[in-house]
Each structure stands twice: as structure tokens, then as C-alpha cells.
Amino acid sequence: AKQLGGNNAQFFTHELRAYSLDRLQLENQLRKALEDDQLVVFYQPKLHLASDRIRSAEALVRWQHPQRGLIMPGEFISIAEESGMIVRLGDSVLRQACAQASQWYQQGPQAVAVSVNLSVQQLRQQGFADDVARILRGCKLPARLLELELTESMLLEHSPTVSSNIEALQELGVTLSVDDFGTGYSSLAYLKRFPISTLKIDRAFVAELDEEHCDDAIIRAIIAMAHSLSLNVVAEGVEHERQLEFLKANGCDEVQGYLISRPIPADEFTALLSSSSDM
Numbered sequence: 368a369k370q371l372g373g374n375n376a377q378f379f380t381h382e383l384r385a386y387s388l389d390r391l392q393l394e395n396q397l398r399k400a401l402e403d404d405q406l407v408v409f410y411q412p413k414l415h416l417a418s419d420r421i422r423s424a425e426a427l428v429r430w431q432h433p434q435r436g437l438i439m440p441g442e443f444i445s446i447a448e449e450s451g452m453i454v455r456l457g458d459s460v461l462r463q464a465c466a467q468a469s470q471w472y473q474q475g476p477q478a479v480a481v482s483v484n485l486s487v488q489q490l491r492q493q494g495f496a497d498d499v500a501r502i503l504r505g506c507k508l509p510a511r512l513l514e515l516e517l518t519e520s521m522l523l524e525h526s527p528t529v530s531s532n533i534e535a536l537q538e539l540g541v542t543l544s545v546d547d548f549g550t551g552y553s554s555l556a557y558l559k560r561f562p563i564s565t566l567k568i569d570r571a572f573v574a575e576l577d578e579e580h581c582d583d584a585i586i587r588a589i590i591a592m593a594h595s596l597s598l599n600v601v602a603e604g605v606e607h608e609r610q611l612e613f614l615k616a617n618g619c620d621e622v623q624g625y626l627i628s629r630p631i632p633a634d635e636f637t638a639l640l641s642s643s644s645d646m
């Protein structure tokens with residue numbers, strides 16, 4: 368057993384070294400990726416159930432790596448967070464998403480509100496809301512067509528800069544939503560304190576709907592609570608017809624997930640819009 372332990376430790380340090388080398392390499396490459404515009408934005412439609420139409424999309428970053436191909440955010444967002452590059456990365460995504468939303472707004476086939484994920488580090492920047500205002504003006508996009516996705520932990524940060532950015536964003540007319548709702552905190556006080564308009568039910572709850580003796584009480588409760596506070600509800604991670612039917616029957620406003628579409632490049636999204644508006 369002793370020998371085994373030794374081997375394990377050796378194996379561990381070896382793995383760890385390989386891991387941190389890889390990470391360091393990725394960090395340096397990510398810095399370059401930002402300069403060389405290797406970060407691209409994919410769009411995943413949200414289906415508005417009452418109208419059966421796509422009215423909005425979530426912007427999700429991908430890294431078009433010259434050697435490794437398309438890299439998913441799970442592999443590099445945490446590196447960007449830890450190195451501080453997330454502020455520049457987020458700015459790049461915001462600019463691309465607003466430019467795209469502006470194109471759909473001005474050239475069709477129809478207006479689509481675009482939602483962009485924020486890092487708390489962006490909200491901690493003094494003047495972040497002013498940057499957003501400048502971007503909107505620069506691409507002539509009405510603020511109501513931009514939505515920003517925040518997480519519960521960001522809304523619970525007791526930072527005056529974060530709070531004043533959030534208030535200024537709302538004054539601009541940008542929509543704010545709470546991402547991964549239900550996974551983080553038990554306090555819901557922030558829902559009254561901040562100008563939130565949408566809750567996104569985390570896909571872990573939606574996945575539960577697939578289980579044999581599923582407990583659908585949580586989703587029902589979230590929808591009821593959201594509506595009583597006049598908030599919209601989006602369900603994430605909808606993969607099966609059965610989940611869609613349940614969400615429809617229980618008054619969920621919008622659904623997002625592989626059942627509707629995976630996140631796709633902007634041109635494919637435009638084609639999807641054209642074909643669905645012909646129907």
C-alpha cells in the first residue's frame with residue numbers, strides 16, 4: 368500500500384505539471400487570440416412559447432483556435448477569469464453581439480434581442496455602464512434589444528461600483544436577467560433590490576423532468592414566484608419534447624435548449640430566422 372501511495376503521488380505531480388503547462392500555454396494563446404480576433408460568438412435561440420417565435424438569442428463565446436479547432440468556453444473562461452483577461456474577452460463578445468443584433472434589427476429578417484453573459488469583473492469596472500452605452504450608440508442598437516445575464520452571486524456582491532453599474536444599465540434600458548437561477552443562494556432579497564426582468568431556470572431542474580418519479584414542484588414554484596413578481600421565465604437545457612410540454616403547460620415564457628437548436632454561428636441563425644418567419 369505504501370508503494371502504491373508513492374506511485375500515486377508521483378503520478379499526481381506529473382499530471383499536475385502537465386496540467387499547469389497546458390494551462391499556461393492556453394493563457395498565453397488566449398492573450399494572442401484576443402488580439403487576433405479568434406474569439407467568435409455563437410447564438411442559441413430562445414423560443415417564445417405564447418407566440419411560437421424566436422424573439423431572442425443567447426450569445427455564447429467560442430475560440431476558433433488555429434491548431435486545435437473550436438474550443439468551448441468551459442475550457443477557457445476560468446483561465447480568462449483568473450488572469451483578468453475576462454474583461455477584454457467580455458468586451459469583445461459584447462461588441463460582436465451588439466453588432467450582430469443591430470444587423471438583425473436593421474436588415475432582418477427580424478429583430479432579435481441578444482443576451483450576453485457577464486463576469487462580475489466587468490461589473491466591478493468603473494464606467495462599465497458607460498462603455499455599454501457607447502457600444503449601443505456606436506452600432507445604433509436600441510437598448511431594449513440587449514439583455515445582460517448576471518448570476519445570483521453577482522447580485523449579492525456588496526460593492527457600490529457593481530450596484531451603480533447595474534442601476535445605470537437599467538436606466539439605459541438594457542434588460543437584466545438572472546442566469547442559472549436556483550443553483551446558488553437561498554436569499555431572494557436581491558430580486559427586489561435590483562431591476563431584474565427575467566429568471567433563467569438552471570438546466571439541472573429541467574433535466575429532473577426526465578426522471579421517472581420526477582419532482583416538478585421546484586420548477587412550478589419558480590414559475591409561480593417569477594410571475595407573481597412580474598418576471599419572465601426562461602427554461603434552459605430543454606432537450607426533450609416531454610420537458611417542452613411540461614413547461615408550456617405550466618406557463619413558462621421562453622425555452623432554450625438542444626430541442627430547439629444548439630448554439631450556431633450568426634449566418635446559420637439568420638437562415639433559421641428566415642425559414643421560421645416564412646412558416
Ligand code: C2E
Nearest residue numbers: 427428439440441460484485486604605606623624625630
Ligand atoms: P450558461 O450561461 O449557463 O450557458 C448555457 C450553456 O448550456 C451553454 O454552454 C449552452 O451551449 C449549453 N446548452 C444549451 N442548451 C443545452 C441543452 O439542451 N443541453 C445541454 N446539456 N446544454 C445546453 P457553453 O456555450 O459551453 O457555455 C458554457 C458557459 O460558459 C456558459 O453557461 C457561461 O457561463 C459561460 N460563457 C459562455 N460565453 C460566455 C461569455 O461570453 N462571457 C462569460 N463571462 N461567460 C460565458
Ligand code: CA
Nearest residue numbers: 425484516546
Ligand atoms: Ca447564460
Ligand code: CA
Nearest residue numbers: 546547567603
Ligand atoms: Ca445558464
Ligand code: CA
Nearest residue numbers: 546547569570
Ligand atoms: Ca451554467
